[in-house]
Amino acid sequence: MASGTKDCDSDSGKEPDVSLEVSNIAGNASSDVKAFVTNPLWIANSGTSFAIKIVKNIVVTEVSILPKNEEPLKKEARVVCEIAVTEDMLNGGGKIHGGCSATLVDICTSYALIAYNMAVIGEPTPSVSQAINMVYHSPANLGDKLKIVSTTMSVGARAMSARCEIWNTSQHKLVASDIVIRLSYDTPRLSYCKYIYYCRFIYSDTSVRGSAHPPGKILTWLVV
Incomplete structure (x- = not known):
């Protein structure tokens, strides 16, 4: 994300230009959808x-x-996401921990569902995981490169599901596969413009890793 911040008028609905920030991300989704999905906040x-x-x-x-x-x-x-296996992702045997794989699946399927809701419905739908059905196929070692492919299956007003595969591109093997079911919950409305501005402001400040600028209520409803 860019280090600079840009204010916007939430009343006018004018959205910040984020096209340059996501120009290296493939796919036909709009720049705004890509920017929303790639913001970790x-x-x-x-x-x-x-x-x-x-x-x-x-x-x-x-x-x-x-x-x-x-x-x-x-x-x-x-x-599609990528990540390299680091030491804090390993179990006692030096392989990627099953719980870490489940976390990757939970996060990356959330990306897919958020992208769908932003593109098709026009706004994010906050949700929580109800079921994560993991199947482990092969281990991944320290330094291996992982490719995580998440695809939405069914998205309704209340329940939504997505499937995910974690591929080891270093060893050309399937590490894990999964189907996730998530449930939406009622939240206060927030304009997309205001969200993007606030996220960019917080993320641009390294103190996000501390407590100098706590996110507060604006992001509370988006945390899953």
Whole structure:
């Protein structure tokens, strides 16, 4: 994300130009959708949030809104992320911890569902995980490069689901696969413009990792 900040008038609905910030992300999703998905503050809004180091290392490489192969009249969101296995992701045997893989799946499927809701519905739908059905196929070692492919399955007003595969591009193996079911919950409304401005302001300040500028109520409803 850019280090500079830019104010905007929430009453006018004018949104900041974020196209340059996401120009390196593939996919046909709009720049605004890509910017929203790649901002880590809606997942972790403080420097002490769970797995914040892992979240910060996730790189989104593609955000697409595509017709479903089985039903072209329906849309699906596809989000591709990459991350390298670091020491704090390992279990006692020196392989990626199963809980870490589940965390990656939970976060990256959230990206896909947020992208779908932003593109199709026009606003994010905050949700919490109800079920995470993991299948582990092969281990990943320290330094291995992982490619995480998340695709939405069904998105309703209350329940939504997505599937995910974690591929080890260093060893050309499938590490884990998963289906996630999430439930939405009622939240206060917040204009997209105001959200983007506030997130950019907080994220641009290194004190986000401390407590000099606590995110406060504006981001509370977006934390999942």
